[in-house]
Amino acid sequence: MDTHSPHFVTCAASPCDAAELSRVHLTAWLETYPNAAAGIDADWIRKNVGWVVTPEGVARWREAIEAAALRPEQDFCRIARSTDQAVGFLCGHRSDVATLGPMYVLARFAGRGIGSRLMDEYLEWVGVRPVFLWATTYNERAVRFYTRHGFVDSGERQLWKGRLPNIRMVRSPHPVATRVRTGTADDMWA
Numbered sequence: 001m002d003t004h005s006p007h008f009v010t011c012a013a014s015p016c017d018a019a020e021l022s023r024v025h026l027t028a029w030l031e032t033y034p035n036a037a038a039g040i041d042a043d044w045i046r047k048n049v050g051w052v053v054t055p056e057g058v059a060r061w062r063e064a065i066e067a068a069a070l071r072p073e074q075d076f077c078r079i080a081r082s083t084d085q086a087v088g089f090l091c092g093h094r095s096d097v098a099t100l101g102p103m104y105v106l107a108r109f110a111g112r113g114i115g116s117r118l119m120d121e122y123l124e125w126v127g128v129r130p131v132f133l134w135a136t137t138y139n140e141r142a143v144r145f146y147t148r149h150g151f152v153d154s155g156e157r158q159l160w161k162g163r164l165p166n167i168r169m170v171r172s173p174h175p176v177a178t179r180v181r182t183g184t185a186d187d188m189w190a
């Protein structure tokens, strides 16, 4: 069921959203991750993530959206729209544990409750399972956002593509965090 507010709507992504979501994906990267100390600038991002807006990247988005439609028990992909454009998305996967990501909201639509709406919908879908995600250490707003939604630092670290410093966060359905498996860089899905 679609969820409405005066400013935006969230709904299951449809295959025809693939090209638009790939553009939101790259735009959000360019807005979020440039960091001189980490040696990450727009050129580095375009080199490592620019593929998402290529035909191959759009096809990968379409596959992820179709997988969520075909296997809603396993895959989740939800989009947030303003009146005339896609402004964010959250995709994830669940089996014994759940993984969250990618999740992005365009900068000019941040702070309006869109991420929290997507997160609430995702956590309801996850049910009683641990949830894992990767976040970038200097992306303080995202770490704060995830912490507010019950995630804690799992202690795992990863340097994505040799530069992007990530921490793995976990949200346990129980009071004590459950370490079930070791994450891989693939969980981040860029």
Ligand SMILES: CC(C)(COP(=O)(O)OP(=O)(O)OC[C@H]1O[C@@H](n2cnc3c(N)ncnc32)[C@H](O)[C@@H]1OP(=O)(O)O)[C@@H](O)C(=O)NCCC(=O)NCCS
Pocket: 028, 032, 103, 104, 105, 106, 109, 110, 111, 112, 113, 114, 115, 116, 117, 134, 135, 136, 139, 141, 142, 144, 145
């Ligand atoms: C991190 C992110 C997903 C959060 O999504 P969001 O839509 O901004 O989240 P919300 O609006 O629900 O909450 C975030 C902030 O807005 C505030 N807020 C929540 N609802 C609000 C509302 N209705 N009106 C105004 N502010 C609101 C919250 O207090 C919070 O404040 P803080 O960030 O200063 O602590 C989003 O900002 C984002 O995608 N950022 C860039 C990409 C990114 O970091 N992705 C995660 C990769 S791991």
